[in-house]
Amino acid sequence: MLPFARITIVGLGLIGSSIAHGVKAYMPAARVTGYDADPAVRDIAIRIGLCHDIADTPGAAVIDADLVIFCVPVGAMGAAAAAIAEDLPDDAIVTDVGGSKASVAAALRRALPKATIVPGHPVAGTEHCGPESGFASLFRNRWCILTPDDDTPEAATGRVRAFWEALGANVELMSAEHHDLVLAATSHVPHLIAYTIVGTASDLEQVTRGEVIKYSAGGFRDFTRIAASDPTMWRDVFLNNRKAVLEILQRFTEDITALQRAIRWGKGDELHAAFTRTRAIRRSIVEQGQDDAGPDFGRSHR
Amino acid sequence: MLPFARITIVGLGLIGSSIAHGVKAYMPAARVTGYDADPAVRDIAIRIGLCHDIADTPGAAVIDADLVIFCVPVGAMGAAAAAIAEDLPDDAIVTDVGGSKASVAAALRRALPKATIVPGHPVAGTEHCGPESGFASLFRNRWCILTPDDDTPEAATGRVRAFWEALGANVELMSAEHHDLVLAATSHVPHLIAYTIVGTASDLEQVTRGEVIKYSAGGFRDFTRIAASDPTMWRDVFLNNRKAVLEILQRFTEDITALQRAIRWGKGDELHAAFTRTRAIRRSIVEQGQDDAGPDFGRSHR
Numbered sequence: 195m196l197p198f199a200r201i202t203i204v205g206l207g208l209i210g211s212s213i214a215h216g217v218k219a220y221m222p223a224a225r226v227t228g229y230d231a232d233p234a235v236r237d238i239a240i241r242i243g244l245c246h247d248i249a250d251t252p253g254a255a256v257i258d259a260d261l262v263i264f265c266v267p268v269g270a271m272g273a274a275a276a277a278i279a280e281d282l283p284d285d286a287i288v289t290d291v292g293g294s295k296a297s298v299a300a301a302l303r304r305a306l307p308k309a310t311i312v313p314g315h316p317v318a319g320t321e322h323c324g325p326e327s328g329f330a331s332l333f334r335n336r337w338c339i340l341t342p343d344d345d346t347p348e349a350a351t352g353r354v355r356a357f358w359e360a361l362g363a364n365v366e367l368m369s370a371e372h373h374d375l376v377l378a379a380t381s382h383v384p385h386l387i388a389y390t391i392v393g394t395a396s397d398l399e400q401v402t403r404g405e406v407i408k409y410s411a412g413g414f415r416d417f418t419r420i421a422a423s424d425p426t427m428w429r430d431v432f433l434n435n436r437k438a439v440l441e442i443l444q445r446f447t448e449d450i451t452a453l454q455r456a457i458r459w460g461k462g463d464e465l466h467a468a469f470t471r472t473r474a475i476r477r478s479i480v481e482q483g484q485d486d487a488g489p490d491f492g493r494s495h496r
Numbered sequence: 497m498l499p500f501a502r503i504t505i506v507g508l509g510l511i512g513s514s515i516a517h518g519v520k521a522y523m524p525a526a527r528v529t530g531y532d533a534d535p536a537v538r539d540i541a542i543r544i545g546l547c548h549d550i551a552d553t554p555g556a557a558v559i560d561a562d563l564v565i566f567c568v569p570v571g572a573m574g575a576a577a578a579a580i581a582e583d584l585p586d587d588a589i590v591t592d593v594g595g596s597k598a599s600v601a602a603a604l605r606r607a608l609p610k611a612t613i614v615p616g617h618p619v620a621g622t623e624h625c626g627p628e629s630g631f632a633s634l635f636r637n638r639w640c641i642l643t644p645d646d647d648t649p650e651a652a653t654g655r656v657r658a659f660w661e662a663l664g665a666n667v668e669l670m671s672a673e674h675h676d677l678v679l680a681a682t683s684h685v686p687h688l689i690a691y692t693i694v695g696t697a698s699d700l701e702q703v704t705r706g707e708v709i710k711y712s713a714g715g716f717r718d719f720t721r722i723a724a725s726d727p728t729m730w731r732d733v734f735l736n737n738r739k740a741v742l743e744i745l746q747r748f749t750e751d752i753t754a755l756q757r758a759i760r761w762g763k764g765d766e767l768h769a770a771f772t773r774t775r776a777i778r779r780s781i782v783e784q785g786q787d788d789a790g791p792d793f794g795r796s797h798r
Contacts, residue, residue: 269764293714317711317713317714318713318714319713319714320791320792321778321791321792322791327791336713337710337711337713339711366710372702372703375700375702375703376703376707376708376711377711377714379696379697379700379703379708379716380697380707380708380711380712380714380715380716381711381714381715381716382715383693383696384693384714384715384716384718384719385715386752386755386759387689387693387719387752388715388718389755389770389771389774390748390751390752390755390770391685391686391689391748392774392777392778393751393770393773393774394681394685394744394747394748394751395681395682395744396773396774396777397747397751398677398681398744398747400674400677401677401678401681403777403780405678405682406678406681406682406777407777407780407781407784407786408639408668408784408786409619409639409641409678409679409682409683410682410781410786410787411619411620411621411638411639411786411787412595412619412620412621412679412682412683412686413682413683413684413686413687413690413722414681414682414683414686415781415786415787416686416690416718416719416721416722416793417686417689417718418774418777418778418781418787419718419778419787419792419793420715420718421771421774421775421777421778422774422775422778422779423771425767425768425771425772425775426768428767428771429764429767429768429771430764432759432767433759433762433764433767436759436760436762439759440756440759440760442696442697442700443752443756443759445696445699445700446692446693446696447749447752447753449692449695449696449699450688450689450692450745450749451749453688453691453692454742454745457688457734457735457738457741457742457745458738458742460735460738462571462731462732462735465727465730465731465734465735466727466728466731468691468692468695469691469723469725469727469730469731470727471695471698472691472694472695472698472720472723472724473723473724473727475694475698475705475708475709475720475723476623476694476720476721476723476724477724478705478709479709479712479717479720482709482710484709484710484712484713484717485712485713485717485720485721485795486795486796489622489623489624489629490622490623490721490793491718491721491792491793491794491795492793492794492795492796493787493788493793493794494788494794
């Protein structure tokens, strides 16, 4: 039993193209239609055979869909939804993959006041972007969070859950507000910190850019990976999850100030205690299959 | 031509045991003696055949060495050097692998006033520690920084350089003070930030530890790897490179405050500009072979 038979993906970047590959791999009887606002992306998608069909207009993309998935930056969700409003079939279910949920749910609802909407967020990705960066297994053993509200029919949520499970994901339900706080801590603020330290290091007068690159294996390079993520996507996340991000940032600043003070005053015991408790978290992440067990993320050491 | 024929490694953790493996792999005619202050570590080293010989005392370890390498936390360098002072042959060269250089060079000089010392730091590692975590290729295509001072004989520096090159490393010379500033930016402050955010996320009242772990693939898990590094080693680095760490931290705090303000006031252009310039750094790091080119550090996506 397929949860959906005619799936439309709006936005063919890393996540959209990975869903297309995943549907073809794990739900081969379903038909995938793709659309992207950028004609160059549509051309690439046609050339690599990403979907069964690439539509020329948003309306044509959804005309016979039973599932429409918006895979555009969160700041573009409202406009993308408005563009298909007239052509969306009454019985279609709408979902998305945006990294912030309260603002996206509101934007989709404004654009599609009568549609059945199940907002979602697969917690998965790489630092690469574009229609050629996707792959079918991106969501395997990752979590996908759905944030239905009180008006969302349970049957619709169940079908979207079945869709993500077919792609290999585990599904969890929570409120949009709770999602936004959890992700501010586990994704948004970590990305902001990574972008910041990469910028700080490259602005030093006494240390050259070449030195920062050469000696990056001491830790810095780990940060540059997520600091290479798509700037538009991340700008939108921060603008759309402002409150939670600012709250977590405030806590982070307090915590780093405490460690800074411990360094200044030579409080070795405080530092040692702070550095010890974090290992248990890493162990749990590896045990629960959310990261590679091999040292150094399993990087090859040739 | 071997740069050294009888090499003594004091401290058999990740770096010390990797040097032992590397010498056996790439300089098979050299003899490696190991010593560790912890008898349990010495027992493991004997059991796994890490070195040709494991000494029972620091003095016995160095008695016929032509190279002595200290691979202990930077706060323990002075005591480790004092423990071998009486038995160190006059013509032996002393080096180390400590992550801060000015304070280590001073501690080694105090303990060994007449020895030939070439302080060093291979910029390489994983989050694992202990005598069983080492491997021969850890230093291949990584940089090793040597910080000889005006009194260091050039011939001694040349032999230590040849040693690291035989292990596969590239070698660069610079002053201890410059090393400490470069590494504060590319390694020490990144580690402090990682330890901090992992702590911040696990202290949230509204978000459970389980949620932080489940949804870590959104970025957080990257930080937990380096936040799982050895607490004693890192406590010592921060206490011994205080000035440079505090200077870089101050700049980081200014930079993140500017981004925080941009988020609060909805300045999307500032965010987009900050997130765009960091990609070039990542590209250079990958081009120069300092990180995997594959997405997600080459993690497997099964």
